[in-house]
Amino acid sequence: METRQYPHRRFNPLTGEWVLVSPHRLLRPWQGKVERLPEDQRPRYDPDCYLCPGNTRAGPVRNPAYQSTFVFDNDFPALLPEAATFPGESSALFRSEGEPGRCQVVCFSPRHDLSLPELSVSQIAAVIGAWTEQTRLLLEDPGIAHVQIFENKGELMGCSNPHPHSQIWATCHLPNEVQKELDHQRAYRERHGSSLLLGYLAQEQQRSERIVCANQHFTALVPYWAVWPFETLVLPHRAAGRLTDLNDKEIDALADLLKRLTTRYDNLFQCSFPYSMGFHQAPRTEDAGDFQLHMHFFPPLLRSPVVRKFMVGFEMLGMPQRDLTPEQAADRLRESSEVHYKEDRR
Numbered sequence: 001m002e003t004r005q006y007p008h009r010r011f012n013p014l015t016g017e018w019v020l021v022s023p024h025r026l027l028r029p030w031q032g033k034v035e036r037l038p039e040d041q042r043p044r045y046d047p048d049c050y051l052c053p054g055n056t057r058a059g060p061v062r063n064p065a066y067q068s069t070f071v072f073d074n075d076f077p078a079l080l081p082e083a084a085t086f087p088g089e090s091s092a093l094f095r096s097e098g099e100p101g102r103c104q105v106v107c108f109s110p111r112h113d114l115s116l117p118e119l120s121v122s123q124i125a126a127v128i129g130a131w132t133e134q135t136r137l138l139l140e141d142p143g144i145a146h147v148q149i150f151e152n153k154g155e156l157m158g159c160s161n162p163h164p165h166s167q168i169w170a171t172c173h174l175p176n177e178v179q180k181e182l183d184h185q186r187a188y189r190e191r192h193g194s195s196l197l198l199g200y201l202a203q204e205q206q207r208s209e210r211i212v213c214a215n216q217h218f219t220a221l222v223p224y225w226a227v228w229p230f231e232t233l234v235l236p237h238r239a240a241g242r243l244t245d246l247n248d249k250e251i252d253a254l255a256d257l258l259k260r261l262t263t264r265y266d267n268l269f270q271c272s273f274p275y276s277m278g279f280h281q282a283p284r285t286e287d288a289g290d291f292q293l294h295m296h297f298f299p300p301l302l303r304s305p306v307v308r309k310f311m312v313g314f315e316m317l318g319m320p321q322r323d324l325t326p327e328q329a330a331d332r333l334r335e336s337s338e339v340h341y342k343e344d345r346r
């Protein structure tokens with residue numbers, strides 16, 4: 001066995017955590033057979049969908065006949081503004097505090113049947129525009145310190161409604177992952193005098209083996225420390241803390257990159273590729289200047305539309321582990337077409 005194939009662990013400099021990589025378990029050639037799922041027969045409009053235009057939502061609320069994106073406060077929010085008055089505890093062993101915040105839903109378009117890769121670049125730019133505007137509005141509230149934008153796509157990820165939409169959870173405190181990433185980016189700046197993610201991008205551009213696709217302003221790559229089989233990281237080419245720091249050209253470029261990346265995902269197993277994805281952007285804290293805007297895609301699929309990765313056993317008790325290397329995953333995503341398979345068939 002080549003020494004390159006030996007089990008090893010890789011360090012995630014954003015979180016300070018490790019992942020175990022066991023490439024020797026995949027030495028056998030790729031078993032190319034891919035099961036097909038029955039074609040998704042979603043209608044353009046579903047009268048029973050609470051996200052479609054004109055339909056009734058919770059109680060008496062009715063959606064407007066929206067034409068583009070549509071943003072509203074979640075009718076069943078995980079966070080409430082009035083939680084500030086929660087009577088917490090502050091002893092060493094019993095500690096709790098109120099988490100005031102807000103939850104919103106952003107529908108991508110009126111179409112019940114079109115996910116991100118099936119929208120046009122300008123429609124995706126409108127979605128990014130809506131995320132940007134909500135980030136700006138939510139951070140005007142002094143009680144909000146962090147804005148988390150994310151999409152759970154597919155039943156496999158526990159998505160409760162197939163109408164393409166994303167969520168925004170705005171909190172008064174920093175979530176764990178964001179706090180870790182802020183601390184590590186700040187420490188990196190103090191130690192090396194430069195930006196962790198801009199430095200990382202520059203080195204990945206030189207090595208090029210993990211880059212999936214890119215344009216003038218953004219790059220999508222499989223990070224060296226990826227945990228999920230086809231995990232990717234989307235990075236801007238210059239320093240930017242939040243979506244609100246991007247100009248119109250950069251928003252268009254991000255839309256272009258998202259269409260190309262998510263099309264590659266769908267084409268990989270010719271299915272609507274499930275994932276949890278989201279932005280990490282600078283929280284409103286002192287000294288968040290080191291925080292670089294980026295996106296994570298965490299897809300669970302491993303070998304086919306029905307074989308997924310689970311975090312069990314060693315992964316729950318010890319640390320995450322993978323067989324397929326990030327380099328192999330990047331190869332497969334690069335081989336995947338940027339013409340959507342459904343379009344190909346038309």
Ligand SMILES: [Zn+2]
Nearest residue numbers: 049052112163
């Ligand atoms: Zn719908």
Ligand SMILES: [Zn+2]
Nearest residue numbers: 181280294296
């Ligand atoms: Zn992140």
